[in-house]
Structure formats: C-alpha cells, structure tokens
Amino acid sequence: MKILLIPDKFKGSLTAREVIESMRRGINSVFPDAIVHSVRASDGGDGFLDTILANVNCDAIEVDTVDSLGRDIKTEYLYNPKNNSAYIELAKTSGLALLNEGERNVMKTSTFGTGLLIKDAILKGSTSIYLGIGGSATNDVGLGIAEALGYYFLDNNGNQLAPNGANLSKINSIHKSSNSISLKGVSFFAINDVDNPLYGPEGAAHIYGKQKGGSPEEIEQLDFGMQDFANLVQLQTKKDDAMLSGSGAAGGTAYGLKIFCDAEFISGIDFVLGISKVEEILRQNEFDYIITGEGKIDSQTLYGKLIKGVVELGNRFDVPVVALCGQLDLDKKEVLKFENLTVLEIQDTSKPLNYNMENAGLLIEKVIQSFLKK
Known part of the structure; x- marks a missing residue:
C-alpha cells in the first residue's frame, strides 16, 4: 500500500501537519508497512x-x-x-x-x-x-x-x-x-x-x-x-x-x-504542488490513493479550493482521490461533479460540534481505518 497525503488544515481544529499525523496513524493501524508520502498544503490562506x-x-x-x-x-x-x-x-x-x-x-x-x-x-x-x-x-x-x-x-x-x-x-x-x-x-x-x-x-x-x-x-x-x-x-x-x-x-x-x-x-494548489515537487513524486511512484481534506467541503470548493486541485492532479496521474472533511455541505449531485473522488465526512453526528472539533484527529483516524478495511 502506497499513499500520498496532501491535506489542508481543519480550521479551528488541526493544522495541516496535525492532519497528516492523524491520517498516517489511521493508515498504519491497518497497513503497518504502508509507504506514506506527505505534502503540507495550503490554498493561500491560514498556514x-x-x-x-x-x-x-x-x-x-x-x-x-x-x-x-x-x-x-x-x-x-x-x-x-x-x-x-x-x-x-x-x-x-x-x-x-x-x-x-x-x-x-x-x-x-x-x-x-x-x-x-x-x-x-x-x-x-x-x-x-x-x-x-x-x-x-x-x-x-x-x-x-x-x-x-x-x-x-x-x-x-x-x-x-x-x-x-x-x-x-x-x-x-x-x-x-x-x-x-x-x-x-x-x-x-x-x-x-x-x-x-x-x-x-x-x-x-x-x-x-x-x-x-x-x-x-x-x-x-x-x-x-x-x-x-x-x-x-x-x-x-x-x-x-x-x-x-x-x-x-x-x-x-x-x-x-x-x-x-x-x-x-x-x-x-498549483503553487504549493510546484514548490513541493509533487508531480515528480507521482511520476516516480505508483500510489494506491491520494488522501486530501479540509474542515468543510461546500460550494466554495467548486471555485478553486485545494481539494479541486488535488482531484485534478489525481485525474492527471490516474490515482483515486479520497477527501476527508469535518462537514460536507454539498449534495450528492454536486459531489459527482468531481470525477475520481470519494468524500468522507468525519463528524460524529450524535455528538455536539465542540466534541467533533476537539476530537478531529481521532475521528480522522477512525474514518481512514474504516475506509481502508473495506
């Protein structure tokens, strides 16, 4: 199993570095020998x-x-x-x-x-x-x-x-x-x-x-x-x-x-991928997944947010993309506009917002574990 991580921050909960650490723990709990490459990304905003x-x-x-x-x-x-x-x-x-x-x-x-x-x-x-x-x-x-x-x-x-x-x-x-x-x-x-x-x-x-x-x-x-x-x-x-x-x-x-x-x-996203030489990494490796994510996926994501750029990158290199988010505010038809993309919402809907914000790292781990065990 070989996975490339390119997440943004989860605003108010986790920095991009912390998101990467949580994703890595989730992956390694299912595939201890997985090869994981990571890129700390930003869409030009915080971080x-x-x-x-x-x-x-x-x-x-x-x-x-x-x-x-x-x-x-x-x-x-x-x-x-x-x-x-x-x-x-x-x-x-x-x-x-x-x-x-x-x-x-x-x-x-x-x-x-x-x-x-x-x-x-x-x-x-x-x-x-x-x-x-x-x-x-x-x-x-x-x-x-x-x-x-x-x-x-x-x-x-x-x-x-x-x-x-x-x-x-x-x-x-x-x-x-x-x-x-x-x-x-x-x-x-x-x-x-x-x-x-x-x-x-x-x-x-x-x-x-x-x-x-x-x-x-x-x-x-x-x-x-x-x-x-x-x-x-x-x-x-x-x-x-x-x-x-x-x-x-x-x-x-x-x-x-x-x-x-x-x-x-x-x-x-083009700027970040350029300075981090992501395309070179993708040319030199065959990845099973690219995993990205941000705090909220909504209509603004369609206007050029980081996830849109990562999906386009995945399409160019024929690698499926998985996007994690704290909150999904798009209906299924809007999600289908993104080819080659699986969106996973991490929030526990039985718990209040504060719980989900404070435990975002653990929730990311659990969602990745569940996805990779399928």
Missing part, C-alpha cells in the same frame, strides 16, 4: 507560511503592524535572501481568524496591515513578493495595501477617505504621493484559492461577505461599491480586470494587487 517553511529555506522577519481593525500587532513574514523573495500571509495581519465573531465588520476592515508587511519587504530588498491572500476579514479591494504603499483616495470634496469597504462608492479619484515606495523591479504574485470575479452574483461580496460579518444590505452596498470603484479605475487608468477570474479573492484584494502592483495570479 501559507508553514507550507513555505516546509519546502523553502527562509528567514522569519518580525514586523510591527496592525490587524484589519487597525489594532497594533506583531507578526512575521518569510524572506529568502538567496533570491530576494518574500512570502507574506495576509491572514496573519488582515485575517478573519484574528477577530472574534462580534468584531467582524466587513465595512470597516482593511488590508493596511498587510501593506505594511509588503512595504517592509520591499525596503529590505525583496524583488519577488508572494502573497497568500486567503482567510481575509476584508472587502476593501486591497485599498489598505495600496495606501500603505503610498496611494490615497479622495471624495468629491477632496477629502481623503479611509481604505475600507464602506468608502468604495465615495471614491472620486485615485492618487499616488510623491514619496510613495517604488515598485519598480518588484514582481508580485497573488496566491489565490478562488475563481470569483470582483463583483456580481458570484463576486467577493455575495459569496464571502456574510462570513465576514456583512448583513444582506451591507453585501449589496459592497457589491455596488466594487462596481463603482472598478468603473473609476477603468476611467482613470484604462485597466479593466474586475471580471478576471480570481479578482474577487480576499474581498477583492487580488484585484487591488493587480491594478496597483501588476500582480500575477497563481493558483494556491
């Missing part, structure tokens, strides 16, 4: 830096910055001095996980703190900046990042506006200060886990606004605001990237990185 550290030799750089509500925090990014590359995880500064449920305010949150990390990396000499932009608490189309780099935004009366979602429709003009940081010679890469456009029914606000604390009225306002801002950008700069696949990632941060920094979009 992105852990994935980088597992595959790239980097230094951790600690920085004073702010969270999405402007509160002082300390965090870090990674820097590879050999090629002047920086790796930044948006979730560590502008992330939803840094806020409790009562603090979520998608109208006021900003990516400014992430921008401060980018600025620090550029001043340290970074010429390639890789941003994992999943897990955001924001819907500011990256205005906060832009402000940290020297841009500012004025209303009809010439007043400067705070870089947040509430002000999107109020922006009348975009400016860059004379002492702004130079982006010349710096390449930006937005590590992206979704295919959503900036606005519309499948856009950032409508698909992700609710989980960031947005009410139905606020979500409509944000969607209109993003349309207004995109129209202004097109008028002022001739750039028209709002409907580009992935522009809606991280509350439109991907769009902001594209228009302000000329960022290239890279699929999170």
Whole structure:
C-alpha cells in the first residue's frame, strides 16, 4: 500500500501537519508497512507560511503592524535572501481568524496591515513578493495595501477617505504621493484559492461577505461599491480586470494587487504542488490513493479550493482521490461533479460540534481505518 497525503488544515481544529499525523496513524493501524508520502498544503490562506517553511529555506522577519481593525500587532513574514523573495500571509495581519465573531465588520476592515508587511519587504530588498491572500476579514479591494504603499483616495470634496469597504462608492479619484515606495523591479504574485470575479452574483461580496460579518444590505452596498470603484479605475487608468477570474479573492484584494502592483495570479494548489515537487513524486511512484481534506467541503470548493486541485492532479496521474472533511455541505449531485473522488465526512453526528472539533484527529483516524478495511 502506497499513499500520498496532501491535506489542508481543519480550521479551528488541526493544522495541516496535525492532519497528516492523524491520517498516517489511521493508515498504519491497518497497513503497518504502508509507504506514506506527505505534502503540507495550503490554498493561500491560514498556514501559507508553514507550507513555505516546509519546502523553502527562509528567514522569519518580525514586523510591527496592525490587524484589519487597525489594532497594533506583531507578526512575521518569510524572506529568502538567496533570491530576494518574500512570502507574506495576509491572514496573519488582515485575517478573519484574528477577530472574534462580534468584531467582524466587513465595512470597516482593511488590508493596511498587510501593506505594511509588503512595504517592509520591499525596503529590505525583496524583488519577488508572494502573497497568500486567503482567510481575509476584508472587502476593501486591497485599498489598505495600496495606501500603505503610498496611494490615497479622495471624495468629491477632496477629502481623503479611509481604505475600507464602506468608502468604495465615495471614491472620486485615485492618487499616488510623491514619496510613495517604488515598485519598480518588484514582481508580485497573488496566491489565490478562488475563481470569483470582483463583483456580481458570484463576486467577493455575495459569496464571502456574510462570513465576514456583512448583513444582506451591507453585501449589496459592497457589491455596488466594487462596481463603482472598478468603473473609476477603468476611467482613470484604462485597466479593466474586475471580471478576471480570481479578482474577487480576499474581498477583492487580488484585484487591488493587480491594478496597483501588476500582480500575477497563481493558483494556491498549483503553487504549493510546484514548490513541493509533487508531480515528480507521482511520476516516480505508483500510489494506491491520494488522501486530501479540509474542515468543510461546500460550494466554495467548486471555485478553486485545494481539494479541486488535488482531484485534478489525481485525474492527471490516474490515482483515486479520497477527501476527508469535518462537514460536507454539498449534495450528492454536486459531489459527482468531481470525477475520481470519494468524500468522507468525519463528524460524529450524535455528538455536539465542540466534541467533533476537539476530537478531529481521532475521528480522522477512525474514518481512514474504516475506509481502508473495506
């Protein structure tokens, strides 16, 4: 028996490393001599830096910055001095996980703190900046990042506006200060886990606004605001990237990185599989299964989440894929859209949510044991 493990974290329960350990225990309890290869994955959200550290030799750089509500925090990014590359995880500064449920305010949150990390990396000499932009608490189309780099935004009366979602429709003009940081010679890469456009029914606000604390009225306002801002950008700069696949990632941060920094979009799973040389591993070995997983499989999984990428990888190499999840929120017809995939829900439905969250590792072991004994 030979198995390749490529799981994401189970948010709120287990890191990707802990998921791998639980999967390995489950496999070895049935097949003690099984050969197990593992890749610690991330779709660009929480755990992105852990994935980088597992595959790239980097230094951790600690920085004073702010969270999405402007509160002082300390965090870090990674820097590879050999090629002047920086790796930044948006979730560590502008992330939803840094806020409790009562603090979520998608109208006021900003990516400014992430921008401060980018600025620090550029001043340290970074010429390639890789941003994992999943897990955001924001819907500011990256205005906060832009402000940290020297841009500012004025209303009809010439007043400067705070870089947040509430002000999107109020922006009348975009400016860059004379002492702004130079982006010349710096390449930006937005590590992206979704295919959503900036606005519309499948856009950032409508698909992700609710989980960031947005009410139905606020979500409509944000969607209109993003349309207004995109129209202004097109008028002022001739750039028209709002409907580009992935522009809606991280509350439109991907769009902001594209228009302000000329960022290239890279699929999170493709990026991780590239740096971990997974395709080389698959070419050199014949696996019985690829086992992946994440905390929840739902409609967002169809928009480019890690599991979708792993299934595509399994199809290319003709290896069946098994996906474990804490909660399955897709009906059977939607699951069947994924060829070559078996989905296993680990939760014990007779127990409360807290039990399942606290015992996720044990539940993963049991589900794998049951599957492999069939």
